[in-house]
Amino acid sequence: MAVLEILAIPDERLKQESRPVTVFDDELRAFIADLEETRQAGPAAVGIAAPQVDRLQRIVIVDCSTLRKPVPNHGHLILVNPEITEWDGYEMGREGCLSVPDYTGNVIRATRITLRAQDPHGNPLELAMEGFEARAVQHEIDHLDGLLFIDRVVSRRTDLFRRKVYQKGGAPS
Amino acid sequence: MTDWYMLTLIGEDRAGIVAAVTRALYARAMNLGETSMMRLGGNFTIMMMVSGAPSAAAVADAVRPVAEPLGLRAHVDAIGGGLHRHVVPNVRVRVSGADRAGIVAQVTGALAQAGFNILDLASDVAGTERQPVYIMHIEGYSDVPLEQLQAAVAPLAGEGVDVQVSAIDTLYG
Numbered sequence: 001m002a003v004l005e006i007l008a009i010p011d012e013r014l015k016q017e018s019r020p021v022t023v024f025d026d027e028l029r030a031f032i033a034d035l036e037e038t039r040q041a042g043p044a045a046v047g048i049a050a051p052q053v054d055r056l057q058r059i060v061i062v063d064c065s066t067l068r069k070p071v072p073n074h075g076h077l078i079l080v081n082p083e084i085t086e087w088d089g090y091e092m093g094r095e096g097c098l099s100v101p102d103y104t105g106n107v108i109r110a111t112r113i114t115l116r117a118q119d120p121h122g123n124p125l126e127l128a129m130e131g132f133e134a135r136a137v138q139h140e141i142d143h144l145d146g147l148l149f150i151d152r153v154v155s156r157r158t159d160l161f162r163r164k165v166y167q168k169g170g171a172p173s
Numbered sequence: 174m175t176d177w178y179m180l181t182l183i184g185e186d187r188a189g190i191v192a193a194v195t196r197a198l199y200a201r202a203m204n205l206g207e208t209s210m211m212r213l214g215g216n217f218t219i220m221m222m223v224s225g226a227p228s229a230a231a232v233a234d235a236v237r238p239v240a241e242p243l244g245l246r247a248h249v250d251a252i253g254g255g256l257h258r259h260v261v262p263n264v265r266v267r268v269s270g271a272d273r274a275g276i277v278a279q280v281t282g283a284l285a286q287a288g289f290n291i292l293d294l295a296s297d298v299a300g301t302e303r304q305p306v307y308i309m310h311i312e313g314y315s316d317v318p319l320e321q322l323q324a325a326v327a328p329l330a331g332e333g334v335d336v337q338v339s340a341i342d343t344l345y346g
């Protein structure tokens with residue numbers, strides 16, 4: 001087990017597209033253990049993607065089960081070759097990133113998604129998720145396509161003013 | 174004392190102001206830190222952190238040749254502080270109501286008393302000249318529970334001001 005170095009902008013490697021995983025072996029699983037250790041070693045990140053530690057493969061980890069303010073979640077998720085198959089709704093939320101120190105910004109993401117992926121042994125997974133967890137998965141999958149949240153930030157003065165349409169208080173945003 | 178100066182420019186808005194001013198600063202080997210430009214009532218306003226100048230007067234001298242022909246008034250202050258001091262907001266406040274004197278003072282007064290620190294504020298008068306509506310968007314930081322802030326602004330509802338306080342849950346991935 002090892003804590004890996006996290007790449008930070010303006011490192012060009014963060015803009016590369018990652019390749020699908022084709023070999024599901026012990027080496028892959030050892031890497032995933034290191035990736036998880038790296039996620040836990042830093043500031044409170046709910047997710048991490050393999051290219052953030054300079055491994056250009058389609059692997060992400062998301063865990064929204066330990067937030068101070070609980071949200072609907074599927075626990076600790078290891079998603080290999082994840083692919084979003086359905087999107088529904090959109091909302092704005094604030095994001096930061098281990099690879100983008102000292103900056104946070106507002107990003108619009110789908111509210112609900114359905115995705116297909118594989119587990120570390122190559123078994124198929126299919127998941128439907130919403131809200132914060134869905135946002136986290138979209139943020140991490142972006143890394144696999146060489147995108148960072150700063151590529152999607154909207155003006156800090158942009159507000160999806162949805163009062164009286166959704167629940168009052170605008171809790172999800 | 175730091176190396177930073179705050180340059181404030183105000184004038185009638187027209188295309189090309191930012192380009193002209195920043196080019197003049199760059200030509201004198203001055204650097205920009207954080208900046209914020211806004212149009213308020215059709216006026217151009219900008220505040221820019223400038224470093225690399227020997228004095229406040231040097232910053233003023235650098236912008237005068239472009240500011241004067243553009244009809245801009247410039248003001249320069251030596252400032253403390255510096256970069257990388259962002260505070261991530263955890264509370265958003267949306268305010269709207271029929272425009273009348275005292276809305277900002279009432280809302281921000283109630284929030285300040287409850288221990289809320291404003292990090293970003295923008296307000297606008299929407300509606301029509303006959304029926305102006307005041308809309309304000311605030312982001313800030315507070316250690317006190319959301320419910321306490323909501324209770325602090327609740328009395329304003331009786332005075333025709335709609336105040337919504339909601340959490341900003343920043344995702345790190």
